[in-house]
Amino acid sequence: MVAQCQTKTNSGRLIAIGCNYEPWIALLEQSGWKTHCCYDLRTADSILEEYSPCICIVDLSNNDFSLNSISLRANKTKQVKWIAIIKKEQLQTDAICQFINNFCVDYFTVPIPSSQLLDTIGHQLGMLEIESSSWVEITSKHDMGLFGESKSIKQLRDMVRRVAATEVNVFLTGENGTGKELIAKSVHNLSKRKNVPFISVNCGSLAHDDKKMAFLRASSPSQEDEKSTFNGTILLDNVEELSKELQDELLAYLQTSSGDSLNDDSCCDVRIVASSSSDLESAVANGEFSKELYYRLNVFHIKVPTLRERGSDIFLLAEKFLAKFANEYSTMASSFSDDSKQLLLRYSWPGNVRELINQVKRAALLAEGNEVRAEHFDLPSKANLKQSLRNIKDEAEKDVLMAVLETHRGQVASAAKDLGVSRATMYRLLNKHNIVPDVRHYNNSYMQE
Structure with a gap:
């Protein structure tokens, strides 16, 4: 069911799955919403894709749909506010409670309290408008780094949006050329620091004998003024190339509540985003990079996907x-x-x-x-064709396995049943892609969300 709210001040979209024409729908229409019922999940898929961001009400009270099918759709949508309609006795069902806990902003038991439902939908519409402004900024201003419709880039956009609202340090990893600097700029421009400077510093170019936090001084907008204040975001690109001395300086900065102790005549209020294309964990294990500094930088890790x-x-x-x-x-x-x-x-x-x-x-x-x-193009026309096609197939197969495992919280048996394969085949596919299902990991992920 798709509904469009056309009030004097607001407009929004409502999708309802499996809902009959009931009094609460009539109330919505009287309040300016157009309502249309949708019972086919394939139709719901196309509507969700076309009209997101939106609100989705799903009626689970008659058990007309597989809960796994609904969960899979809810898990794929990041800009949809889900509301469930259930019978009161269904609250005794663990699967229903887990679905509501994991994916829904609210739920209602039949008979529906119409006025309360309308208030909830109105509030969630307002929340969507606030969130959508951030997504518009992501896709319009910084789309060179976050543009695309693949699952990996959608997950990346979601992580960037979430971490940008915080002040935690961010650690970006990924191969050369994946656009880590563009991601760092997106984090900055979606944060409360968006109106102050963003500075990118190549750590490999810093003088190893500079003792006053070279990257902070080098990035200061007024280097000649010893009492200048820098408030902004600094990207430490190729952070693995910092000398031991500068690693110590950076660690000292991060261990203090402000940058005053680094230089008595300057003050810095800095958010640090670090990036690396190398295996920094191995560098830590080999003693080439400070373990304490690594954990200070790696507060929120984002792996930028390859093309x-x-x-x-x-x-x-x-x-x-x-x-x-x-x-x-x-x-x-x-x-x-x-x-x-x-x-x-x-x-x-x-x-x-x-x-x-x-x-x-x-x-x-x-x-x-x-x-x-x-x-x-200056590219091989036929070389590695079979290998490339095989890689594409393998990546798609791996994505499906990971998505189904996530839906079933790492439970191999139920995931295999959903895919229509035997457990033996499921384990063979997991081994092929080096996937180790960890039920605790999936449960913790859902709890954190």
Whole structure:
């Protein structure tokens, strides 16, 4: 059921699954909502995808739907406020209680208290409007780092939105070229510090003999003024390249409540985002990087996905970059030929988004007409085709396994049943992808949410 609220001040969307035309629906319509019932889950999927952010009311009182199917859909949606309708006796059912606890902002028992439901929906509509403003900012201003529709990039957007609202230090890891600096900028611009400076410092370029927190002094907007104050966000890029001396300086800063002890004449109110493309845990184990500093920086870890993990996002990004460069270089290139699309999707992209940008820039310059063809890219046309297709299939298979395990909280037997395979086959697939289901991990994840 889709409903659109068209009051004097608000507009919103309401999806209701499995609901009959009841008095509370009539009350919603009288208050300005248009209501339409939806019983088919495939239709609900398309509506949820098209109209998110939205509110979804699901009627579980008649047991018309598999709770696992509803849970799977609720787990995939990050901008949907779920409200459950149940019978009072269903509160004695653990699965129902877990669903409400994990996914719902509220629930109502039949018969529905219409006025209370209307108040709840109105409040959640207001919450959606507040949250949506943050998502608009993410997707419009910083989409080069967070643009895409793959599962991995949606999860990344969600983590960025959540951590940006806090003041904790963030640790970004990922291969070269994945866009870690763009993610750091998104964290900054979605935080309360968005109106103060964001400074990126390459730790490999810092002087190893500088004793006064070189990265803070180097990033100060007024280096000549010894009493200047820097309030902002600093990205410590390639943090693994900090010298031992600067590691000690940074640790000393993090161990104090302010930066005053580092320099009597300056004051810093800084949020630190650190990034690394190397295995910093191994560096800690080898004594090359301070263990205490590592744990101080790694308060909230974000692993930035590789481009090959993002599936069809590759082509979405390519289209976006092509439009940008065609405009920048005044070329006619506006689309990709079929062979160029196949080439983009099957290539493994070891250089990630940075490599894609360079390749699309080259193609935009070489294309003589409207269409970009495969020969305009400096990429192998047929090499590793079978391997690339196998990688795409394996990544998709792994994503499905992880999603189903998450839905079933790590329970292999129930996950296998949902997939329609035997437990033996399920374990074989888990071993193939090195997935070790940990029931405690999934339970803790749900409790934290």
